Amino acid sequence: MDKPIRKVAVIGTGVLGTQIAVLTASFDYEVFAYDTNEQSFKKGIENIRNLSRAARKKPTVDIEDWERGISRLQFCDQLEKALADADLVIEAVPEQLELKRKVHKQLDAIAPPHAILATNSSSIPISKIESATRRPAQCLNLHFYIPAMGINIVDIMGGSRTSAQTMATGKSWIQSIGCVPLEVRKEILGFCFNRVWRAIKRETLYMWAEGFVDFRDIDRAWMIFTGMPLGPFGVMDNVGLEVVYDIEMVYFNESKDPKDHPPEALKSMIERNELGVKTGKGFYTYPDPEYTKSEFLKK
Numbered sequence: 001m002d003k004p005i006r007k008v009a010v011i012g013t014g015v016l017g018t019q020i021a022v023l024t025a026s027f028d029y030e031v032f033a034y035d036t037n038e039q040s041f042k043k044g045i046e047n048i049r050n051l052s053r054a055a056r057k058k059p060t061v062d063i064e065d066w067e068r069g070i071s072r073l074q075f076c077d078q079l080e081k082a083l084a085d086a087d088l089v090i091e092a093v094p095e096q097l098e099l100k101r102k103v104h105k106q107l108d109a110i111a112p113p114h115a116i117l118a119t120n121s122s123s124i125p126i127s128k129i130e131s132a133t134r135r136p137a138q139c140l141n142l143h144f145y146i147p148a149m150g151i152n153i154v155d156i157m158g159g160s161r162t163s164a165q166t167m168a169t170g171k172s173w174i175q176s177i178g179c180v181p182l183e184v185r186k187e188i189l190g191f192c193f194n195r196v197w198r199a200i201k202r203e204t205l206y207m208w209a210e211g212f213v214d215f216r217d218i219d220r221a222w223m224i225f226t227g228m229p230l231g232p233f234g235v236m237d238n239v240g241l242e243v244v245y246d247i248e249m250v251y252f253n254e255s256k257d258p259k260d261h262p263p264e265a266l267k268s269m270i271e272r273n274e275l276g277v278k279t280g281k282g283f284y285t286y287p288d289p290e291y292t293k294s295e296f297l298k299k
């Protein structure tokens with residue numbers, strides 16, 4: 001087969017699922033998406049447009065290609081429709097192990113037997129999910145990083161029984177959508193680059209929550225030092241603060257080290273519905289956060 005993967009189904013169209021679906025559709029794959037909440041897809045599309053406009057770096061694909069992807073993509077109101085004839089299924093539902101296992105069990109029961117099942121989880125290794133399916137050799141982690149902001153890297157990691165063929169197909173599919181695969185050779189929590197990013201999150205959240213510095217100074221320094229259009233706190237706002245919290249809890253639950261526990265101040269923000277871009281307020285206020293203004297780096 002020229003292109004072993006032709007049809008891709010994305011399950012869960014929040015912040016990341018929508019971006020994965022649209023990016024894939026812009027590379028002329030047939031893409032079907034499903035979410036238990038249809039509004040979430042509409043919000044996801046709006047979020048992509050805002051992110052692409054705000055990004056000082058060129059998005060992974062041109063804005064016109066995002067729009068072409070949006071028009072090609074089909075949102076389904078039933079899981080069965082989204083999964084019919086799928087070659088690759090990417091799950092992007094919230095970061096909770098039991099939910100992911102439940103969804104993978106459903107995907108396994110409905111998707112064609114040859115289909116590869118991937119999770120976009122930021123912290124849960126596929127080895128903790130694969131046993132919910134009858135096809136562990138076809139399960140893997142494919143972890144994306146906000147492509148609407150131009151980040152075209154994808155961690156790829158197998159579980160305890162993932163076949164070499166599944167890994168090879170996953171890698172070439174990642175390349176076929178203009179992304180760079182970061183292959184993890186031995187299972188590790190956080191994959192390749194996500195573990196590096198996680199160390200930055202843990203340290204910067206601690207410095208902010210304990211009152212050592214103003215979070216804006218960390219972001220300014222980061223932006224000047226790296227040339228990135230936003231700093232760690234701006235990135236966390238884009239990711240969603242409840243997502244960040246859940247991910248930090250996965251690390252804490254594994255290590256039980258109090259230093260890995262996310263700060264209470266972050267939990268308080270979540271309780272106030274300050275989740276970042278998606279609710280209009282996080283560390284910054286949206287849609288015009290101060291880090292996008294040129295004065296921000298001069299203060």
Ligand code: NAD
Nearest residue numbers: 012013014015016035036037040092093094095121122239
């Ligand atoms: P999100 O909350 O924005 O979206 C999750 C979506 O899943 C929601 O739209 C919700 O309605 C839907 N959903 C819930 N239960 C469902 C079900 N049973 N079937 C179908 N849809 C269901 O979350 P997100 O930020 O997009 O994160 C999703 C996954 O991607 C998580 O595992 C997260 O760790 C990972 N991830 C997130 C980011 C990020 O920057 N936000 C980056 C990389 C990976």
